[in-house]
Amino acid sequence: MSFSPLVEQLMEALRVLPGVGPKTAQRMAMHLLERNREGGERLAAVMREAVERVGYCQRCRTLTEEPLCGLCESPRRDDSLLCVVESPADMLAIEDAGGYQGRYFVLHGHLSPLDGIGPEDIGLDQLDTLMEEGQVQEVVLATNPTVEGEATAHYIAAQIQRHGARLSRLAYGVPMGGELEYVDGGTLSRAFSGRLPFLGE
Incomplete structure (x- = not known):
């Protein structure tokens, strides 16, 4: 037995989410259609608005619907300290842990030549421009401890050294x-x- 075309499309659409396979997508679709259509409408509306309006912060590249995110707008952050992370989720984890009061730069990934991801794909040209402003005195490399994360950290370290800033690693x-x-x-x-x-x- 197969579902109607629209139900099949809904299940297929839900599978774009990480960790959602065919059975989970079917369960989600059935829940929205059978028990929570109002929630489904709200989900669809918020998702559409987020996809249309959320972009990258012009300074740190985290996700925001404003030109600058709240952390970049804050005058209480330390401009001399910059933490480089792979994703907005990594940035949030550091913020939730507390203790860090510097600025951030979000790569949205890591270097991966086999996948065709080079320095320009993770914003390293923008990082270079940020370093040229001369305010950053120390860069904390907080990429993940994976092979790709380590390679990315080493590449960034070579780039940062030209600017004379101190380098540290989590x-x-x-x-x-x-x-x-x-x-x-x-x-x-x-x-x-x-x-x-x-x-x-």
Whole structure:
């Protein structure tokens, strides 16, 4: 048995979301059509407006419907400190953790020559222009600890060095509350290489 063409189109459309396979899409479609048409209408309206109006911040490239996002507009942020992240979700995670008061630059991805993603595709020309303004004194490379993330960090580091700014990398290691026997070898190795003095009694 197959559903009507419109129902099939709805299920296929829902599958563009990450992690949504055929069964999940079917469940979502059935829920909207059988139990929550009002919610479906609101979802459709907000989705259409977001797709039409949300773009990139002119300075940090995060998602916003304004020319500059709220963080770039804030006079309380430290202009001398710039954190480079791969996605707006990474930026949000750092903000939620608290403690960081600098600015951001969002790449929207990482370098991947095999996929045809080069420096211009992740805004590195715009990052270079930002560095030329001369306000940034330190760049924190907060790309993900993957092969592509590390390659991207090294490429950006070479680019930043021309501007004379300090470079730092997010520390990776043993998580708080974690047990050593369950930590993978790569994380342990990085934790040892990045160890700090212990100021105990």
